[in-house]
Amino acid sequence: MTLPSSIPPMGQRDKLLEMSNVDKVFGGNVVALKDMNLTVNQGDFISLLGPSGCGKSTALRLISGLMRPTSGHINWEGGQKTGDLGVVFQEPTLMPWATVEQNVWLPFRLRGKSLADVQDEIMWALKMVGLEKFQKSYPRELSGGMKMRVSIARSLVTEPRLILMDEPFAALDEITRHKLNNDLLELRDKLKCTVIFVTHSVFESVFLSDRIVVMAARPGRVSSEVTVDAPYPRTEEFRTSADYAELCRKASDALHGAMNEHGARASA
Amino acid sequence: MSTTDMNTAAIVDEEELRYARAEKREKIAKWLLPVVVIALAVFLWDRMVVWNDIPHYILPGPGLVLETLIQDWGMLSDALIVTLKITLAALAVAVVGGVGLAILFTQSRYFEMSFYPFAVILQVTPVVSIAPLIFIYVDSRIAGLLLCAWIVAFFPILSNTTLGLNSTDHNLRDLYKIYGATRWQRLRYLQLPTALPYFLGGLRIAGGLSLIGAVVAEYVAGTGGIGSGLAFRILEAGYRLNIPRMFAALLLIAATGVVIFTAASLLSHALLHKWHESAIKRES
Structure with a gap:
């Protein structure tokens, strides 16, 4: 595996994916997403932040190819292959009848590779999330946080160019969420992966990402982008720093701006 | 401290x-x-x-029934084997037919729309009322019995398995799509395992129903001689007012039903105990 030695600073990163003028309309009249433009660069950790109905999940489904845009384009640099994409949903989404390693095997299995062939990759991914001792366990034997780790291991195992995460920690308790946030950043530091992370938590988005794309609702659209210029690695200390508080305030303002934008439009 | x-x-x-x-x-x-x-x-x-x-030709005591069971064991065990064969064959065909149809249903909506009503009609029409016709049109008695038992048994397997195949987790479906799974892979790795607990629930019902179907069909068919099953032995004993033998045959039918149900339950436990909620004993 060849990893870049470090993630270059923002502005010097290579382009990975571009959404240009993307619209998504449901049933001919419900505009879920309007004119979205987003350039994703290699190494970006982007949070899509916004109220419900702002189209952040729609944007994710469009990028994942589960839906086609009504108009506009989504282009991958060098084209997209299966395995370029890892996905983590809000629920762990594991197959309950399969062991941990069989669940992580899935992306390879669907490409016709036997479990023995990819044992190394599976163990590597499980090690990354700290579950190497649980390869033979069934999902029901694991806690909520551990299940989520399996789900993350599955998304990593193909060494994807882009990982999409749709509010993955929203259903977890706060202590587990903080722990998983820390571990996710550590993973990102090790793997130099590119992440798009959907969340409705200002705090989570500031802690994790270097770019926050703030979205507004009805119709779903990009309202503004906040750059989080705090350096990585970010640790527990960052959570209690004045910088963090200031950045949260900035992101929070942007989010309120997005919501008022909607309010003004609705009352007009 | x-x-x-x-x-x-x-x-x-x-x-x-x-x-x-x-x-x-x-x-x-x-x-x-x-x-x-x-x-x-x-x-x-x-x-x-x-x-x-109470005279034994009205209600025999349990001792007499047991005695009759031992005495007539030669005849009754032959009859038991006949009934058992038809029941198990009907169940096997119901499993193959039910699961096969369910898979076809989930592969094509149009196929389901076309044939589901047909399956429902077969199910809701009492088998006793179809059986006489079946025995007119089907020459082989065994085939007729099998057909009757199958009609009764296959529907719970069909409807349960169809429900199971359609109950896959939506996110898992999306995941399979993102990873470029073929229809066949999706069916084999995702839909069939999801449907397994539903299928096993259907199997438990179908096991009992195939026995009922076999017995009812035999009553309707009503011909005796070599190769007749327990139901015919009950009819025959009734005509001869041999009530203890009726009870003995009844006992065997009930025992067969219990054994089939237990076997289906054990199979269900063996296949599900590692992962499915139904087989997990919760503390407290």
Whole structure:
């Protein structure tokens, strides 16, 4: 595996994916997403932040190819292959009848590779999330946080160019969420992966990402982008720093701006 | 400090012990209670016959039934094997047909729209009313019996398996799509395992129904001689007012039903106990 030695600073990163003028309309009249433009660069950790109905999940489904845009384009640099994409949903989404390693095997299995062939990759991914001792366990034997780790291991195992995460920690308790946030950043530091992370938590988005794309609702659209210029690695200390508080305030303002934008439009 | 620690340890111990005792009691009761109740019922049956001087051609006592069972074992065991063969063959065909149709249903909506009503009509029409026609059109008696038993047994497997195949987690479906799974892979790795608990539930019902179907069909077919099953033996014994033999044959039919149900339940446990909610015993 060849990893870049470090993630270059923002502005010097290579382009990975571009959404240009993307619209998504449901049933001919419900505009879920309007004119979205987003350039994703290699190494970006982007949070899509916004109220419900702002189209952040729609944007994710469009990028994942589960839906086609009504108009506009989504282009991958060098084209997209299966395995370029890892996905983590809000629920762990594991197959309950399969062991941990069989669940992580899935992306390879669907490409016709036997479990023995990819044992190394599976163990590597499980090690990354700290579950190497649980390869033979069934999902029901694991806690909520551990299940989520399996789900993350599955998304990593193909060494994807882009990982999409749709509010993955929203259903977890706060202590587990903080722990998983820390571990996710550590993973990102090790793997130099590119992440798009959907969340409705200002705090989570500031802690994790270097770019926050703030979205507004009805119709779903990009309202503004906040750059989080705090350096990585970010640790527990960052959570209690004045910088963090200031950045949260900035992101929070942007989010309120997005919501008022909607309010003004609705009352007009 | 250490005393409090010990106290807490002691309290936990006592609770654990209480748990263990309750669990043990439940384990014993699970077997003992049904046995006691059945034994009591048999005893009451026996006493009723003795106390009221009921003649054996009206209601034989349990002892006489058992005696008849042993005496007529040669004839009854042959009949049992015939009924068992038809029941199991019907169940096997119901499993293959039910699962096969369910898979076709989930592969094509149009196929389901076309044939589901047909399956429902077959199911809701009482088999007793179709059976005479079947025996007119089908020459082979065995084939006729099999067909009747199958009509009764296949529907729960079809409807349960169809429901199961359609109950896949939506996110998992999306995941399979993102990873470029073929239809076949999706069916094999995702839909069939999801449907397994539903199918096994259907199997438990179908097992009992295939026995009912076989017995009912035999009543309708009504021809005797070599190769007749338990239901015919009951009819025949009834004509001869051999009530103890009716009871003996009935006993065998009931026992067959219990064995089929138990086998299906054991199979279900063996396949699901590692992962499915239904087979997981929760604490407290």
